[in-house]
Amino acid sequence: MSKEKDEIRNIIAKILDIDEKKITDKTNLMEDLFVDSLxxxxxxxxxxxxxxxxxxxxxxxxxxxxxxxxIYNKIQELREGTNNEK
Structure with missing residues:
Protein backbone atom coordinates (compact mmCIF):
# COMPACT_ATOMS: atom_id res chain seq x y z
CA MET A 1 0.00 0.00 0.00
CA SER A 2 1.13 3.53 -0.67
CA LYS A 3 1.81 6.03 2.07
CA GLU A 4 -0.84 8.38 0.68
CA LYS A 5 -3.49 5.67 0.69
CA ASP A 6 -2.60 4.96 4.31
CA GLU A 7 -2.96 8.67 5.10
CA ILE A 8 -6.35 8.81 3.38
CA ARG A 9 -7.44 5.71 5.27
CA ASN A 10 -6.24 7.31 8.52
CA ILE A 11 -8.26 10.47 7.90
CA ILE A 12 -11.40 8.45 7.20
CA ALA A 13 -10.86 6.22 10.24
CA LYS A 14 -10.34 9.18 12.57
CA ILE A 15 -13.45 10.98 11.36
CA LEU A 16 -15.56 7.82 11.58
CA ASP A 17 -13.88 6.71 14.81
CA ILE A 18 -13.23 3.20 13.49
CA ASP A 19 -10.19 0.97 13.14
CA GLU A 20 -8.23 1.65 9.95
CA LYS A 21 -8.10 -2.09 9.30
CA LYS A 22 -11.82 -1.97 8.50
CA ILE A 23 -11.09 0.28 5.52
CA THR A 24 -9.64 -1.30 2.40
CA ASP A 25 -8.84 0.46 -0.87
CA LYS A 26 -12.22 -0.68 -2.20
CA THR A 27 -14.42 -0.12 0.86
CA ASN A 28 -17.34 2.02 -0.30
CA LEU A 29 -17.71 4.89 2.13
CA MET A 30 -21.44 5.31 1.62
CA GLU A 31 -22.57 1.72 1.29
CA ASP A 32 -20.10 -0.15 3.50
CA LEU A 33 -19.38 2.46 6.17
CA PHE A 34 -22.73 4.28 6.02
CA VAL A 35 -21.14 7.72 5.63
CA ASP A 36 -23.80 10.43 5.43
CA SER A 37 -23.48 13.58 3.33
CA LEU A 38 -22.26 15.80 6.16
CA ILE A 71 -9.90 9.52 -3.67
CA TYR A 72 -6.25 8.62 -4.29
CA ASN A 73 -6.76 8.62 -8.07
CA LYS A 74 -8.51 12.01 -7.95
CA ILE A 75 -5.61 13.46 -5.94
CA GLN A 76 -3.19 12.18 -8.59
CA GLU A 77 -5.32 13.65 -11.39
CA LEU A 78 -5.40 17.03 -9.65
CA ARG A 79 -1.64 16.98 -9.18
CA GLU A 80 -1.04 16.08 -12.82
CA GLY A 81 -3.36 18.89 -13.90
CA THR A 82 -1.46 21.34 -11.71
CA ASN A 83 1.87 20.18 -13.10
CA ASN A 84 0.60 20.53 -16.67
CA GLU A 85 -0.46 24.13 -15.99
CA LYS A 86 3.05 25.18 -14.94
Missing part, protein backbone atom coordinates in the same frame (compact mmCIF):
# COMPACT_ATOMS: atom_id res chain seq x y z
CA UNK A 39 -19.56 13.31 7.17
CA UNK A 40 -18.62 12.92 3.51
CA UNK A 41 -18.05 16.68 3.26
CA UNK A 42 -15.94 16.55 6.44
CA UNK A 43 -13.78 13.75 4.98
CA UNK A 44 -13.30 15.61 1.69
CA UNK A 45 -12.47 18.86 3.51
CA UNK A 46 -9.81 17.13 5.62
CA UNK A 47 -8.26 15.52 2.56
CA UNK A 48 -8.28 18.84 0.68
CA UNK A 49 -6.58 20.50 3.65
CA UNK A 50 -4.00 17.72 4.02
CA UNK A 51 -2.99 17.73 0.35
CA UNK A 52 -3.61 21.42 -0.38
CA UNK A 53 -5.98 20.59 -3.23
CA UNK A 54 -9.56 21.35 -4.14
CA UNK A 55 -11.89 18.73 -5.53
CA UNK A 56 -14.28 19.80 -8.28
CA UNK A 57 -18.02 19.48 -7.91
CA UNK A 58 -17.76 16.48 -10.27
CA UNK A 59 -15.82 14.63 -7.57
CA UNK A 60 -18.58 15.36 -5.12
CA UNK A 61 -21.11 13.79 -7.49
CA UNK A 62 -19.50 10.33 -7.48
CA UNK A 63 -20.37 9.54 -3.89
CA UNK A 64 -21.82 6.16 -4.84
CA UNK A 65 -18.35 5.00 -5.91
CA UNK A 66 -16.28 6.73 -3.27
CA UNK A 67 -13.48 4.69 -1.73
CA UNK A 68 -9.77 5.10 -0.93
CA UNK A 69 -8.78 4.20 -4.50
CA UNK A 70 -11.15 6.79 -5.99
Missing amino acids: TFIHIIAEIERKYDIEFSSDMLNVTDKLNVDT
Whole structure:
Protein backbone atom coordinates (compact mmCIF):
# COMPACT_ATOMS: atom_id res chain seq x y z
CA MET A 1 0.00 0.00 0.00
CA SER A 2 1.13 3.53 -0.67
CA LYS A 3 1.81 6.03 2.07
CA GLU A 4 -0.84 8.38 0.68
CA LYS A 5 -3.49 5.67 0.69
CA ASP A 6 -2.60 4.96 4.31
CA GLU A 7 -2.96 8.67 5.10
CA ILE A 8 -6.35 8.81 3.38
CA ARG A 9 -7.44 5.71 5.27
CA ASN A 10 -6.24 7.31 8.52
CA ILE A 11 -8.26 10.47 7.90
CA ILE A 12 -11.40 8.45 7.20
CA ALA A 13 -10.86 6.22 10.24
CA LYS A 14 -10.34 9.18 12.57
CA ILE A 15 -13.45 10.98 11.36
CA LEU A 16 -15.56 7.82 11.58
CA ASP A 17 -13.88 6.71 14.81
CA ILE A 18 -13.23 3.20 13.49
CA ASP A 19 -10.19 0.97 13.14
CA GLU A 20 -8.23 1.65 9.95
CA LYS A 21 -8.10 -2.09 9.30
CA LYS A 22 -11.82 -1.97 8.50
CA ILE A 23 -11.09 0.28 5.52
CA THR A 24 -9.64 -1.30 2.40
CA ASP A 25 -8.84 0.46 -0.87
CA LYS A 26 -12.22 -0.68 -2.20
CA THR A 27 -14.42 -0.12 0.86
CA ASN A 28 -17.34 2.02 -0.30
CA LEU A 29 -17.71 4.89 2.13
CA MET A 30 -21.44 5.31 1.62
CA GLU A 31 -22.57 1.72 1.29
CA ASP A 32 -20.10 -0.15 3.50
CA LEU A 33 -19.38 2.46 6.17
CA PHE A 34 -22.73 4.28 6.02
CA VAL A 35 -21.14 7.72 5.63
CA ASP A 36 -23.80 10.43 5.43
CA SER A 37 -23.48 13.58 3.33
CA LEU A 38 -22.26 15.80 6.16
CA THR A 39 -19.56 13.31 7.17
CA PHE A 40 -18.62 12.92 3.51
CA ILE A 41 -18.05 16.68 3.26
CA HIS A 42 -15.94 16.55 6.44
CA ILE A 43 -13.78 13.75 4.98
CA ILE A 44 -13.30 15.61 1.69
CA ALA A 45 -12.47 18.86 3.51
CA GLU A 46 -9.81 17.13 5.62
CA ILE A 47 -8.26 15.52 2.56
CA GLU A 48 -8.28 18.84 0.68
CA ARG A 49 -6.58 20.50 3.65
CA LYS A 50 -4.00 17.72 4.02
CA TYR A 51 -2.99 17.73 0.35
CA ASP A 52 -3.61 21.42 -0.38
CA ILE A 53 -5.98 20.59 -3.23
CA GLU A 54 -9.56 21.35 -4.14
CA PHE A 55 -11.89 18.73 -5.53
CA SER A 56 -14.28 19.80 -8.28
CA SER A 57 -18.02 19.48 -7.91
CA ASP A 58 -17.76 16.48 -10.27
CA MET A 59 -15.82 14.63 -7.57
CA LEU A 60 -18.58 15.36 -5.12
CA ASN A 61 -21.11 13.79 -7.49
CA VAL A 62 -19.50 10.33 -7.48
CA THR A 63 -20.37 9.54 -3.89
CA ASP A 64 -21.82 6.16 -4.84
CA LYS A 65 -18.35 5.00 -5.91
CA LEU A 66 -16.28 6.73 -3.27
CA ASN A 67 -13.48 4.69 -1.73
CA VAL A 68 -9.77 5.10 -0.93
CA ASP A 69 -8.78 4.20 -4.50
CA THR A 70 -11.15 6.79 -5.99
CA ILE A 71 -9.90 9.52 -3.67
CA TYR A 72 -6.25 8.62 -4.29
CA ASN A 73 -6.76 8.62 -8.07
CA LYS A 74 -8.51 12.01 -7.95
CA ILE A 75 -5.61 13.46 -5.94
CA GLN A 76 -3.19 12.18 -8.59
CA GLU A 77 -5.32 13.65 -11.39
CA LEU A 78 -5.40 17.03 -9.65
CA ARG A 79 -1.64 16.98 -9.18
CA GLU A 80 -1.04 16.08 -12.82
CA GLY A 81 -3.36 18.89 -13.90
CA THR A 82 -1.46 21.34 -11.71
CA ASN A 83 1.87 20.18 -13.10
CA ASN A 84 0.60 20.53 -16.67
CA GLU A 85 -0.46 24.13 -15.99
CA LYS A 86 3.05 25.18 -14.94
